[in-house]
Amino acid sequence: MRVSVYFLGCRVNQYEAQFLAEQLRHLEGLGEVHVVNTCTVTALADRKSRKLVAQLRREHPEALVVAVGCGANGAATGLRRAGADLVVGNQDKARLPQILAAYLQGQAWETPGWPGLAEEQVHGPFPRARALLKVQDGCTQGCTFCRTWQVRGPLRSKPPHVARGEAENLSAAGHREIVVSGINLAQYGLDLPERPSLTDLLRELLTVPGVRYRLTSLNPEGLTQELLELFAQEPRLCPYLHMPLQSGDNRILSRMGRAYTAEEYREKAEAFLARVPKATLGTDAMVGFPGEDEPAFLRTVGLLARLKPLNVHIFRYSPRPGTPAAKFPERVPKEVAHRRSAFLATQARGWAQAVQRRFLGQTLNLLVEEEENGLWVGHTENYLRVGVSGADLTRGTIVPVRLCALGENGVQGVIIDRAEDCGDRSS
Ligand code: SF4
Structure with a gap:
């Protein structure tokens, strides 16, 4: 077949x-x-x-x-x-x-309930240079705009030793970077008998040598003190945190059913950026949620302007059937949501460039992902997109690069043994 x-x-x-x-x-x-x-x-x-x-x-x-x-x-x-x-x-x-x-064969099948995550394991290789490792499914947060938790079933976590075995498979298949993924990683382990934390899981994964790990997306409540310490100490845990904000306004956050305030978000993000060497931040922002007036939107912009994330995924709110927010009053007109989204996108481009500029002249470790218009392109440990020209590289390897200049779609870099090619652009 x-x-x-x-x-x-x-x-x-x-x-x-x-x-x-x-x-x-x-x-x-x-x-x-x-x-x-x-x-x-x-x-x-x-x-x-x-x-x-x-x-x-x-x-x-x-x-x-x-x-x-x-x-x-x-x-x-x-x-x-x-x-x-x-x-x-x-x-x-x-x-x-x-x-x-x-x-x-024209037969009926049984549906015996939600399977545990230990049943779901991959061996690789993935078609892309970066491998994924799902360690968690389901969510009980119940955000009022979100449909995911309604369709993903009960909380399920993959036991750390099972995840480690899978990481060993992926390493043996040639992957040097593994992205640890889940629907709500902040709830990892809550359903397991020994209630391992996300930090426990990462410590177990880090026993597999020669692999670096990246977290997909982590809600602020998941960034505990012990996880922050691990980020600060462990160079194989990539110093990039995608931490969804959604809104910088506490009234909107509460209507969304999020588990943090804007101040708590800011404290966590600032602690991450201050404590973790080379750290950068990514986030999600939702515009046009019911009740989002101009001051609320500007609070989102203001908070992000202070934190300067490298990436902002901007979503315009759309009501999803069966979610509480679909029935909320004070709907924001479409054209207003469009305008806010475009404004935020412009700001976000400026913040991204400011972050990229900050790392010019530094040496970072690039996962070589694909060839694009004569360049080898990939992402550094802190998720800067870098293109390298004139180098004979192998897809999937991690190589040290010196960042030289800002390009149209990211940063230009050179392989470290040719760092002199940077000239004085790297100052
Ligand atoms: S935490 Fe994420 S997955 Fe869970 S309900 Fe909220 S938006 Fe949906």
Whole structure:
């Protein structure tokens, strides 16, 4: 059987696409199967999921088209209408090989409940230089705008020794950087009998030599003192923290159901930037949430201007069916949300350049990811995007680079043994 797996959305979905591709590699039978791991985080994600399903249906009329994942839970009807033969929700996704085998033989299948994460392991290699390791699923935070927690099932964490075994596999497959991923990493371990913390997990992962680790996204409550210490001491824990802010206004944060105030966010972010060598920050900001007036929006801008994140993922609020916020009054007009989003994007470009400029002249360690217009491009440990020209590099390796100048899409660097090529631009 020829099987292709596609994904939309977050890193967890990307990891699961790899898991499904590995599991379905040996599916028996003739013909073609196309599996789409869908996303339902925004209305746009739903549309993109449906569009991909419809496109596969059109281009492969004889093939079996299967929609799985968050969209299959939250927006199944649309996916069926778009042409999916089979729609399989998150609860059954990990058992897709058995479900497909039964379906192809015209048999029914059982749904025995949510599987534990120890059942989900990958070996790699991933198609990209950076590998992913899912250690957590589910969320009980209940943010009022978010649909993810409704479709991801109960809290589940991967025991540290299981995650370490998987990291060993990924290291053996040649990966030098592993991204530790979850739906809400701040809740890692709460469901396990010994309640290991995220720091315990990372300490266990760090026993695998020759690999550096990066966290995907961590809500502020997850940045504990012990994790901050580990970041400060451990060079193999990448000093980049993607910590979603969403809003810099306490009234909006409370309406969103977030677990922190703007002041708490600022303290955590400032502590991270001050304590961790070479640290940079990324964040999510949501504009146009119901009740966000101009002063509230400006508080978000003001807080971010103070912290100068390297990356800001800007989302315009869109009401999601079945979420409390979809019924909130004081809706923000679309054009206002557009204007705020464009303004924030302009500010964010300036902050990114300020961070990049700060590291010019320094030597950082670049994960070589892909060749692009004659340059080798990758990310440093603190997530600066760097392009290197005129070097014979190997994809997936980590090399020291000296940062020389700002380019259009990131920073230009040179391999350290040619650092003199930087000239005086690096001052
Ligand atoms: S923390 Fe909030 S936004 Fe994140 S998955 Fe949980 S409910 Fe959704």
